[in-house]
Amino acid sequence: MRILIVEDNTELARQIKSTLEHALYVADVAFDGDEGLFLGDTESYDAVILDLGLPKLDGIEVLERWRAGGNRVPVLILTSRHTWREKVAGLRAGADDYLAKPFEYEELLARLEALIRRSAGHAQALLACGCGRVLMDPSSARVTLDGQLVDLTALEFRTLHYLMQRRGEVVSKTELTEHIYGQDFDRDSNVIEVLINRLRGKFCPEMIVTRRGLGYQLQRSTSDA
Numbered sequence: 478m479r480i481l482i483v484e485d486n487t488e489l490a491r492q493i494k495s496t497l498e499h500a501l502y503v504a505d506v507a508f509d510g511d512e513g514l515f516l517g518d519t520e521s522y523d524a525v526i527l528d529l530g531l532p533k534l535d536g537i538e539v540l541e542r543w544r545a546g547g548n549r550v551p552v553l554i555l556t557s558r559h560t561w562r563e564k565v566a567g568l569r570a571g572a573d574d575y576l577a578k579p580f581e582y583e584e585l586l587a588r589l590e591a592l593i594r595r596s597a598g599h600a601q602a603l604l605a606c607g608c609g610r611v612l613m614d615p616s617s618a619r620v621t622l623d624g625q626l627v628d629l630t631a632l633e634f635r636t637l638h639y640l641m642q643r644r645g646e647v648v649s650k651t652e653l654t655e656h657i658y659g660q661d662f663d664r665d666s667n668v669i670e671v672l673i674n675r676l677r678g679k680f681c682p683e684m685i686v687t688r689r690g691l692g693y694q695l696q697r698s699t700s701d702a
């Protein structure tokens with residue numbers, strides 16, 4: 478899962494980025510509205526954390542332009558405390574949720590996780606498949622298989638996280654690549670095949686189906702939430 482942080486306070490941006498990375502998300506940072514608008518429209522993100530008071534272009538305007546252009550990326554806005562007007566303006570402009578500063582990082586993670594899940598239309602991060610019950614807890618970056626902790630690298634975790642959000646759908650190598658690497662990484666779609674095979678090894682081979690020439694499909698079971 479890949480997140481865009483648009484925040485001009487460099488210290489806060491750095492802390493949010495490191496909190497997200499600790500939870501195995503990958504995050505890009507934009508320090509002003511112009512850059513945020515551009516990145517949000519040209520890169521693939523699973524959610525955006527958007528400050529409202531920004532240089533060059535304020536957060537409300539960035540959000541309005543995204544929505545006017547048909548960009549539906551889930552957006553969590555950061556507002557100042559006690560400014561209900563900001564909150565209302567943000568929600569009217571198309572924000573999906575908000576958080577007032579100062580906030581607890583744990584709450585930020587919980588809200589982000591809920592936002593991403595809601596946007597994918599899933600009630601819970603639980604997958605029942607041929608291997609057993611796979612449970613993912615994105616805020617602690619833990620995955621269990623029938624109650625047993627499964628040891629995953631950051632890339633493996635992000636790959637599984639993305640596939641779980643899109644379970645039942647065919648996801649191309651290119652799309653996966655865009656959602657598991659940040660802006661500054663050298664992307665190599667051949668790595669995807671290796672990652673998929675490692676995940677199959679850690680869970681079971683039938684869990685991820687290869688659709689030749691199209692991509693990968695995470696098995697969806699009837700008891701799936």
Ligand code: CA
Binds near residue numbers: 530
């Ligand atoms: Ca600001």
